[in-house]
Amino acid sequence: MTKEQVIKIFKEKFNNENPEVYTSPGRVNLIGEHTDYNGSFVFPGAIDKGMIAAIRFNGTDKIRAYAIDLDESSEFGLIEEDAPNEGWAKYLFGVCREIIKRGGTVKAFDTVFAGDVPLGAGMSSSAALESTYAFALNDLLNLGIDKFELARIGQSTEHNYVGVKCGIMDQFASIFGKEGHLIRLDTKTMEYEYFPFNPKGYKLVLLDTLVKHELASSAYNARRASCENTAATISKLHPEVKFLRDASMDMLNEVKDQISEEDYMRSKYVIEETQRVIDVSNALQQGDYETVGQKMYETHHGMSKLYEVSCEELDFLNDIAKEHGVTGSRVMGGGFGGCTINLVKDELYDSFIADAKKQFKEKYGHEPKVYDVVISDGARKL
Template identity: 80%
Template sequence: MMNLQTVRKYFKEHFNGEGSVYASPGRVNLIGEHTDYNGSFVFPGAIDKGMIAEIRKNGTDKVRAYAIDLDESAEFGLNEEDVPAQQWAKYIFGVCREIQKRGGQLEGFDTAFAGDVPLGAGMSSSAALESTYAFALNDMFNLGIDKFELARIGQSTEHNYVGVKCGIMDQFASIFGKAGHLIRLDTKSMEYDYFPFDPKGYKLVLLDTVVKHELASSAYNKRRESCETAARTIHDNGNPEVEFLRDATIEQLDAVKDKISEEDYMRAKYVIEETQRVYDVSEALEKGDYETVGDRMYKTHDGMSRLYEVSCEELDFLNEEAKKHGVTGSRVMGGGFGGCTINLVKEELYDSFIEEAKKSFKEKYGHEPKVYDVVISDGARKVE
């Protein structure tokens, strides 16, 4: 986690004195990808990288914020028309506004923050930032907002102030994270369960391709439409219980194969199979069976690459490298079209795998992938 002393030092320099310190983590998602908008499951865990902020009430009606990593300051009021110009400040402003819309009484405060969640690597630095402030303001102003609502405040901030129509998973994981546990969240009912994740003898590591192909948002919307079309067609084919693809079986999908496009069929097949993989992984985690977990990760990658078509050449290359070096499980993590693979690696294979993957990736693509080791950790909290 970002150095506490650093944040304290900058806060003191900028605002003369000290406040309270809060932190929230980024997240990884072990399995359950492109399932959230299909009413299915996701399986995230909070990680040991995140955002940390020092905050103190300042007795005014203005927020004065300093972004340590960017060396930028912003000052803004708490009314709708006070929206700040800087993108990063919009996250803090949005959280304040969403709290106020829910009846929370806020006043001005000073804050400095920094983070060590790699930006653009799919570990949700923005959710970590939102969760830090939602948690902190709730605590400091004694607002009594429950944890679910804190996650929704972060999600609404994305929707209303950042312009990203995200699901709830990132903020949920950041608020509800628990060391040594992954969370299986049912995005339809919002019920959740903690599953033990303490793979003795294994490491969890992300390899970042450092590429982002410019397909993401239009491609995402197209896939969403495909899934909705398939679910509607199954529903109308005498299956009234099918509201989302998570409610459907492969047999029901096969029965409407001639009524939908081949593309819609492939997308739907991936989602239905991915839902089953989440169940398989749940069972495997309860038994401490990480070989099965790894096998399902590879199958998810295959599905995302072949059926959902959201992988890319660089991600497929890293997935093949993982197979070649005996890595237990590997798959593309996140929306796709670039970003990271998440890998479950036996400790004794770790060094050779990382070394070889970096070398062969550089030979082919001219740069090394970035490497991030992650440990499953606690969610939003007061530090001191």
């Protein structure tokens, strides 16, 4: 949806007043999966799909919000007892409350918003929504909140008002995104670095299985526990190891007989994935996208066979990518459904997509959705 369309809808809803317009993107993660809670690296980039919001202060004590895509309205105040019932409105309310908790003054406003980040496809539509409003209020009210704190406001909104104990990556990517660059974020130190991502002659495309298997949340907790157990076991011999990212394969093999086979497999994946992120960083600096692709396949294999968070549909799409000579392909996100992210040479693109759709439909009864993505800028005023 364009800036002009959003302004038009705002004016229809709220007496022809002129609003300010802000946007924030969704994100992809090229590599570094299930590494954030292990104190390791993630490698996200903001994409050319996101949320767009028109906003204007209204001089009352109530926020009046309209979700264009859902055709739903919500009205709520700014104190804790005023929490709205609508799920989507909790994100706006949470951002306001988190700013207030940090000593910021928030004034009530009218707003409409829309998005083109597909819901449930692992591109983080919720972080895009939080970042849009955190960035907008900070800008409009001159609150002077730094970008890291804006990302944390989004994360705290998820924790305290939505009930999702997410890491910082999604909000970080949405706020810090930079066109033509991926961001390597060290989740232990919060240091970050931009790496050029200009794959001339390649496309970055997501294939969405449109399935979500029920295992996701309980399996996530079990894997997190596996990793923490291994790190604790290693740290008895090596006190410097606080997270799995601090451990080497040699250290893991030292304690192999003290942990379960399952914990060993999970930990092997994380230690190898940490190294893969470093390898991809080096490859990107050389413009070596073939190595990037090879590491993506290795990640998929690790997530499927060692971490066991893939599923039949994702493995099927990964196999088709291999058969077509696609440069890189892997499951993106937590797993158990969602998307594969694929780095595809331009000349292979049409035949790969056509064949993936056809074969997937024959096997599962529906086509995967296809999203081409371009690495773009983070939160901003339009």
